[in-house]
Amino acid sequence: MISTGPFFLDQIFFIVFPYVAVIIFLLVSIRRYRTEAFTFSSLSSQFLENKQHFWGLVPFHFGIITILLGHVIAFLFPREVLAWNSVPLRLYILEASAFIAALLTLIGLGALIFRRVTDPKVKKVTSWADWVVFASFVVQILSGIYVAIFHSWGSSWFASLAAPYLWSLVTLSPDITYVTAMPWMVKLHIVSAWLMIAFAPFTRLVHILVAPNPYFWRKPQVVRWYSLLRNRV
Amino acid sequence: MNVRSQISMVFHLDKCIGCHTCSIACKNIWTDRKGTEYMWWNNVETKPGTGFPTKWEDQEKYRGGWELKEGNLRLKSTSKAKTVTNIFHNPSMPSMDDYYEPWTYKYDELFNAPEGPDQPTARPISMVTGEYINVEAGPNWDDDLGGSPVYAESDPNLKGLTEDQRQQLFAIERLVFFYFPRICNHCLNPSCVAACPSGALYKRGEDGIVLIDQKRCRGWRACVAACPYKKTFYNWSTGKSEKCVLCYPRLETGQAPACFHSCVGRIRYLGVLLYDADRIEEVAKLRDEQLIDGHRSLVLNPHDPAVIAAARANGIHDSVIESAQASPVYKFVKEWKLALPPHIEFRTMPMLYYVPPMSPVMANRGDDTVSSVSGEFFHDIEDSRVPLQFMANLFGAGHQGKVVYALKKQKAVRTYRRAKTVGDIPMETAEKMLREADCSIEQAEAVYNLTSLCTFEDRFVIPPMHREEAIEMMRDPAEHKTAVGFGFMEPPKRGL
Ligand code: HEM
Numbered sequence: 001m002i003s004t005g006p007f008f009l010d011q012i013f014f015i016v017f018p019y020v021a022v023i024i025f026l027l028v029s030i031r032r033y034r035t036e037a038f039t040f041s042s043l044s045s046q047f048l049e050n051k052q053h054f055w056g057l058v059p060f061h062f063g064i065i066t067i068l069l070g071h072v073i074a075f076l077f078p079r080e081v082l083a084w085n086s087v088p089l090r091l092y093i094l095e096a097s098a099f100i101a102a103l104l105t106l107i108g109l110g111a112l113i114f115r116r117v118t119d120p121k122v123k124k125v126t127s128w129a130d131w132v133v134f135a136s137f138v139v140q141i142l143s144g145i146y147v148a149i150f151h152s153w154g155s156s157w158f159a160s161l162a163a164p165y166l167w168s169l170v171t172l173s174p175d176i177t178y179v180t181a182m183p184w185m186v187k188l189h190i191v192s193a194w195l196m197i198a199f200a201p202f203t204r205l206v207h208i209l210v211a212p213n214p215y216f217w218r219k220p221q222v223v224r225w226y227s228l229l230r231n232r233v
Numbered sequence: 234m235n236v237r238s239q240i241s242m243v244f245h246l247d248k249c250i251g252c253h254t255c256s257i258a259c260k261n262i263w264t265d266r267k268g269t270e271y272m273w274w275n276n277v278e279t280k281p282g283t284g285f286p287t288k289w290e291d292q293e294k295y296r297g298g299w300e301l302k303e304g305n306l307r308l309k310s311t312s313k314a315k316t317v318t319n320i321f322h323n324p325s326m327p328s329m330d331d332y333y334e335p336w337t338y339k340y341d342e343l344f345n346a347p348e349g350p351d352q353p354t355a356r357p358i359s360m361v362t363g364e365y366i367n368v369e370a371g372p373n374w375d376d377d378l379g380g381s382p383v384y385a386e387s388d389p390n391l392k393g394l395t396e397d398q399r400q401q402l403f404a405i406e407r408l409v410f411f412y413f414p415r416i417c418n419h420c421l422n423p424s425c426v427a428a429c430p431s432g433a434l435y436k437r438g439e440d441g442i443v444l445i446d447q448k449r450c451r452g453w454r455a456c457v458a459a460c461p462y463k464k465t466f467y468n469w470s471t472g473k474s475e476k477c478v479l480c481y482p483r484l485e486t487g488q489a490p491a492c493f494h495s496c497v498g499r500i501r502y503l504g505v506l507l508y509d510a511d512r513i514e515e516v517a518k519l520r521d522e523q524l525i526d527g528h529r530s531l532v533l534n535p536h537d538p539a540v541i542a543a544a545r546a547n548g549i550h551d552s553v554i555e556s557a558q559a560s561p562v563y564k565f566v567k568e569w570k571l572a573l574p575p576h577i578e579f580r581t582m583p584m585l586y587y588v589p590p591m592s593p594v595m596a597n598r599g600d601d602t603v604s605s606v607s608g609e610f611f612h613d614i615e616d617s618r619v620p621l622q623f624m625a626n627l628f629g630a631g632h633q634g635k636v637v638y639a640l641k642k643q644k645a646v647r648t649y650r651r652a653k654t655v656g657d658i659p660m661e662t663a664e665k666m667l668r669e670a671d672c673s674i675e676q677a678e679a680v681y682n683l684t685s686l687c688t689f690e691d692r693f694v695i696p697p698m699h700r701e702e703a704i705e706m707m708r709d710p711a712e713h714k715t716a717v718g719f720g721f722m723e724p725p726k727r728g729l
Pocket residue numbers: 042043044045046047057061064065068112113116133204205207208211212320321322452453
């Protein structure tokens with residue numbers, strides 16, 4: 001799979017990185033959940049600063065969740081995305097919505113960072129890992145926006161190039177020819193994504209893994225009995 | 234009938250001296266850690282006053298508790314749909330400014346100050362940032378400031394008072410206030426539990442204590458917004474919410490909770506109530522004026538053979554049923570109807586009840602003289618120094634009936650005891666008052682005994698918690714004993 005040659009670095013970035021990143025992500029997340037469940041928290045700081053909070057957290061999350069979902073959908077259903085994009089108007093709508101979501105994320109991120117720097121209380125609960133996370137988001141979002149502007153119709157070429165690359169990783173037959181010819185900014189975006197995935201389980205980003213779900217189907221009241229015989233609500 | 238048992242409480246406000254011993258006992262045991270400095274699981278408020286956090290009773294502002302919407306019970310602060318939009322930024326979340334910024338003093342400045350003409354001072358520093366701060370609020374900032382135009386006048390319970398009644402509260406040299414100690418009410422219909430997106434909060438089946446599973450809490454902080462009494466707190470350091478645990482480790486070893494144990498005024502009573510869990514929802518949907526009766530009707534008579542049979546069928550241990558029969562709370566709440574739930578209109582069905590305090594007017598100041606109001610030992614309840622409407626807003630969902638009943642009975646018992654021991658009131662008068670207050674002589678004696686002569690054992694009837702049985706069911710108790718200690722196996726430390 002890996003050979004030395006002109007594409008040696010590409011092989012490191014696009015074959016070694018992804019596998020290592022995903023393995024680290026899985027192992028560390030599971031170990032952390034099993035031995036340090038207490039550290040799984042959103043680490044909210046709304047209690048310490050409640051005015052700027054809205055302007056950072058809300059646009060950032062709505063933006064980033066839309067963008068991430070977009071990536072996941074294009075990865076899972078590349079054919080459908082291409083079919084949707086075959087009508088220019090639909091392509092424009094998709095691209096414009098994605099771009100707005102990216103801008104929202106960027107604005108939100110800016111507000112988050114500003115808040116972390118300026119509010120003395122919030123600063124106090126900011127760890128070095130938070131700064132790494134913010135820095136990597138800056139790289140990730142700016143490179144993403146650059147790509148969207150200068151290498152247009154990403155929703156289509158993601159489906160025809162990035163999706164097969166990702167699938168080749170999933171099927172353990174990595175084929176990097178899809179990505180080696182890409183512009184360097186796209187490559188940066190991909191490499192930094194792998195780095196983020198590797199680092200995420202060490203940071204506050206684990207809150208994504210425990211995003212609430214039982215709420216949508218459980219009864220309002222929760223009663224716990226000690227005894228197994230009495231396990232009813 | 235679905236009988237469950239609940240450890241319930243009564244606070245007798247007429248006995249509270251406002252010493253804050255309870256708060257300190259609690260703080261020393263539970264909230265002296267980083268991130269919890271600002272929390273007071275037990276706090277003592279001056280009423281009228283704004284309380285802690287400031288104006289917590291104003292649900293227009295905090296949006297805690299339940300409301301009736303088209304016949305359905307709905308949380309004011311959240312819903313399944315709203316969770317999606319509010320989880321990133323909760324619009325009903327109070328911030329530290331609503332409580333206070335905890336501080337300590339730079340004591341070393343007392344020792345290290347260079348010699349000079351002034352006494353050295355220890356300046357306050359924030360326990361969050363470590364920087365010097367100007368202290369602008371504290372947990373009992375309005376202590377004893379009844380009559381204050383800044384604090385007392387902002388009390389949400391002044392709603393609906395006439396101008397005269399306000400005058401009465403704020404007239405110079407007629408100021409009046411009483412103390413209102415608060416802990417978590419361990420409600421039957423807890424809105425904190427219902428609001429948690431992670432299902433981390435729960436009510437313990439066997440004793441009704443409401444807890445937050447620290448390992449499942451994710452810091453979505455919906456409970457803080459949803460509790461109308463503001464008794465769940467967000468730990469800004471660990472990123473988890475915390476609340477009063479009713480000292481369950483103490484209860485499980487037969488000891489009263491620390492605030493109960495240490496109470497100087499001996500105002501606190503604790504005991505088991507049996508209740509019908511099937512009817513909670515029905516009662517929580519009643520109209521405001523029916524809520525107190527409805528709430529009382531949930532509490533079952535532990536001497537009734539049918540209730541006992543149903544309790545046994547539900548797996549409630551005989552020892553717990555016996556404990557319920559001896560419960561001082563049952564007497565205050567159900568038999569004597571002296572104790573009332575606070576703000577029942579929030580519809581969480583609180584299981585901490587209050588005996589409303591009396592505020593007799595013994596004398597009034599005229600132009601230059603102080604004259605006693607009436608020749609009698611006690612004036613009419615209607616003329617209490619604290620307007621009845623104020624009490625009713627606090628303990629009667631705005632309706633005076635139940636409050637007047639409780640105050641009248643207390644007054645009758647006092648008059649009766651006065652007639653008996655001092656003798657300056659004719660016994661016929663006293664007996665007439667008792668009759669009017671729906672109180673027999675036996676009951677009057679019982680109320681007197683449990684109010685004034687109560688021992689430790691009278692006040693706290695703690696049921697055996699039977700944890701050992703629960704453990705036996707899962708593993709060998711000897712093995713369990715070696716495998717667990719107290720507290721967390723994993724340190725409660727914030728992650729990166
Ligand atoms: C899946 C659903 C998600 C939920 C329910 C969620 C919820 C939250 C909450 C409650 C906070 C704390 C906000 C506060 O300070 O009060 C938070 C912070 C944060 N979340 Fe999420 N999040 C989600 C997904 C994501 C995703 C997908 C990302 C990025 C990949 C992300 C990145 C962040 C970051 C960087 C912070 C820290 C912001 C700051 O406080 O400065 N979250 N999230």
